[in-house]
Amino acid sequence: xxxxxxxxxxxxxxxxxxxxxxxxxxxxxxxxxxxxxxxxxxxxxxxxxxxxxxxxxxxxxxxxxxxxxxxxxxxxxxxxxxxxxxxxxxxxxxxxxxxxxxxxxxxxxxxxxxxxxxxxxxxxxxxxxxxxxxxxxxxxxxxxxxxxxxxxxxxxxxxxxxxxxxxxxxxxxxxxxxxxxxxxxxxxxxxxxxxxxxxxxxxxxxxxxxxxxxxxxxxxxxxxxxxxxxxxxxxxxxxxxxxxxxxxxxxxxxxxxxxxxxxxxxxxx
Numbered sequence: 001x002x003x004x005x006x007x008x009x010x011x012x013x014x015x016x017x018x019x020x021x022x023x024x025x026x027x028x029x030x031x032x033x034x035x036x037x038x039x040x041x042x043x044x045x046x047x048x049x050x051x052x053x054x055x056x057x058x059x060x061x062x063x064x065x066x067x068x069x070x071x072x073x074x075x076x077x078x079x080x081x082x083x084x085x086x087x088x089x090x091x092x093x094x095x096x097x098x099x100x101x102x103x104x105x106x107x108x109x110x111x112x113x114x115x116x117x118x119x120x121x122x123x124x125x126x127x128x129x130x131x132x133x134x135x136x137x138x139x140x141x142x143x144x145x146x147x148x149x150x151x152x153x154x155x156x157x158x159x160x161x162x163x164x165x166x167x168x169x170x171x172x173x174x175x176x177x178x179x180x181x182x183x184x185x186x187x188x189x190x191x192x193x194x195x196x197x198x199x200x201x202x203x204x205x206x207x208x209x210x211x212x213x214x215x216x217x218x219x220x221x222x223x224x225x226x227x228x229x230x231x232x233x234x235x236x237x238x239x240x241x242x243x244x245x246x247x248x249x250x251x252x253x254x255x256x257x258x259x260x261x262x263x264x265x266x267x268x269x
Contacts, residue, residue, distance in 0.1 A: 001026040001034075003083075004065050009057035013049055020045035032133040091126045091227035096268040098122035099236045107240040113207045115242040119233070120211055123220045126228055132219040140216050147209050154202045157182050161191045161198070224252060230259035231266050238264035 001010060010026040020040050028034040040048075051061045067083065074081040099122050107115070127133075137143075160182045168188050185191050224233075230252070237244045244253070244260070253260060 001028060002067070004062060004067055004070060006061045007057065008052045008055045008059055008061055011048065011052070011061065013045065013052070015045075022048060028131055028133070032131075032135065034131055034133075087130060088227050088229070091130055091223055092229040092232060092268045094126050094129050095122055095223075095228045095232050098125050099232065102236075102240065104239050110240070111204070112242060112246060113204050115240055116246050117207050117211055119236070119242065119247055120215065120220060123223060123228075124215060124218050126223045127218045127220055130223055130227060132222040133217055134219045136216050140212075144209070144213065147205070147212070151202065151205055151209065154198055154205065157198050158195055158202070160184065161195045165191045224248070225255070229268050230256040231262045232268050234259050234262050235264050235266035 001007075006024075006026065010024060012023040012025070014021045014023060014037075020042050021037050022040055022045065023037045025033070025035050048061065051063075055061075071082045074083070074085075099119070102118055110118070161184070164184045165188050168191070185194060224230075230248070233247055234244060236242070237247060248256075
């Protein structure tokens with residue numbers, strides 16, 4: 001369903017504390033449920049109320065309206081103006097606003113994975129705005145459990161190395177067995193090196209877990225390919241020194257070769 005094909009049964013009109021609210025509930029793209037409540041001005045509320053009046057639940061709210069008719073109406077105001085233009089503008093503006101929140105002066109304190117997560121968070125805000133949803137993958141929970149197990153193992157390794165340092169320094173005479181999967185260095189410096197390496201892997205792993213969980217029902221690729229101005233992404237990657245290959249795979253870079261040459265100073269307006 002879309003705005004042109006909404007039926008009476010898809011909306012519930014509600015006056016609440018002097019506010020006018022339209023509650024939407026219908027299946028959108030890919031049969032994903034769209035459930036949202038939107039506050040509108042009284043004129044819009046009364047118009048929709050009038051369109052629904054006297055109609056059965058399975059009848060369309062807007063009579064004789066389809067996407068082509070709507071787009072023809074838009075062209076009366078501007079050549080080539082369409083419903084998609086509104087979506088691409090809103091998507092691009094949202095991405096620019098979200099990325100502008102990043103303090104570029106602190107970019108050196110961020111790893112590539114951390115920068116990628118920040119970008120994905122901004123991209124997710126766009127996907128939510130455009131309702132680019134997807135069903136949770138069948139293997140998501142199993143994959144998350146496996147990743148959690150890996151996280152637990154790394155945390156145990158760090159504890160084992162710390163405990164072994166105590167043993168080597170004579171602070172823990174018990175010499176507790178760290179387990180068969182942990183090979184302990186022979187000296188304190190070796191243990192400290194292992195702790196640092198494991199913590200780096202753990203930070204990277206935690207970031208990957210967070211991104212996987214946060215994006216389980218959001219389709220980030222749709223907005224990248226069809227709605228967000230690619231120049232925004234290219235400029236931000238150059239500004240924060242994030243490898244463009246991490247954000248745009250070859251298929252997207254090939255689709256938008258003209259955008260790859262824009263400078264870091266570009267801003268969408």
